[in-house]
Amino acid sequence: MRKIKLETKRLILTEWGTTEEEIKFLKKNLNDKNITKTLFNPPYPYTKEDAIDFLNTREDAKKGGYYSFKIIRKEDDKIIGNISLNAKRNPTTGGAGYYIEKESWGQGFATEALAEIIKFAFKKLKLHKVFAHHYKLNPASGRVMQKCNMEVEGVLKEHVYKNGIYHDDIYYGILNKKER
Template sequence: MSAQFKLLTDRLILRPLISADVSSIQAAASVRQIADTMISIPHPYPDGEAERYIARQKAEFEAGHSVTFVMEQRFEKKFNGIIEIRDIEREHSQAELSFWLAVEAWGQGYMSEALKPVLRFGFEELELNRLYAYHMIRNPSSGQVLRKNGLVYEGMLRQRVRKWGMFEDVALWAILRNDWCVPGVQQLDGAVL
């Protein structure tokens, strides 16, 4: 892939990761509530992990395996979280959606607002056929956001992950290009810059 796009919504700029994001990621990901419902975020969040994350995501982007967006409030320039299209499989034309919001941004509709242009980006720019997402069953808010944005519940993966020493059930959701572009149903706004 060449340079990464920026996506724009009414309240958000979805932009590439930059080195200056280290402190925002470190601070937001260090909050226990974030790690509690995220499959891959450790707690305590280790010093230096944000730098390693940014370096890893940039390498994944260069290899064509992942696209990571920082969700930033458009006017306040405040860090809200991360949304990724990752594990891009060209052979099967699919990828995983992964996202998290800083605790202070919860319950304000930011994730749903961000998902709309990211879905469009996945289907139109990356030319994918299928986008899927996971969430722990005990985090129904993620499922509500996915459902609201057209993803379909495909099933439960029993005891799929171990978090805090306990095995957790995980829900699997997906949306197909055909589901997303049904005439008269698509309500996905968000400009590509």
């Protein structure tokens, strides 16, 4: 199946393949506690087999409505992150999730990638809504959502137990206004 490729000023977002570079990126970053401590899903520690399994299941996941993109910085052609859009449970609503390698934080890359994914969700997939959520102790991610014009919809109190803490889970959403 042809890979979807999205482009912003500084980034290329394209679906994952199965290269050594990709396996290395996943293994390095999903074993970095700076990143994993505020993520919801991946196993920890994250093995090479976990990375291979993730990459090998992307095509099937996409058929079910779950899109995963590597984030490539154009300047040096380097993978710097991952962003996903999951419309598996509800085909009109996509849940977005993302991370950026620690060395590249604070330069607006997550915001640039999320804004593009929202555009993709509304223009290409014709979704009605995009949502995202973050732990209360991860305000940087909330800021990314705000900068993409998402609004707080609610807080699920002490909803997720991770690393010995019950985390408040803050939900943001944005509606596809052009649809109506």
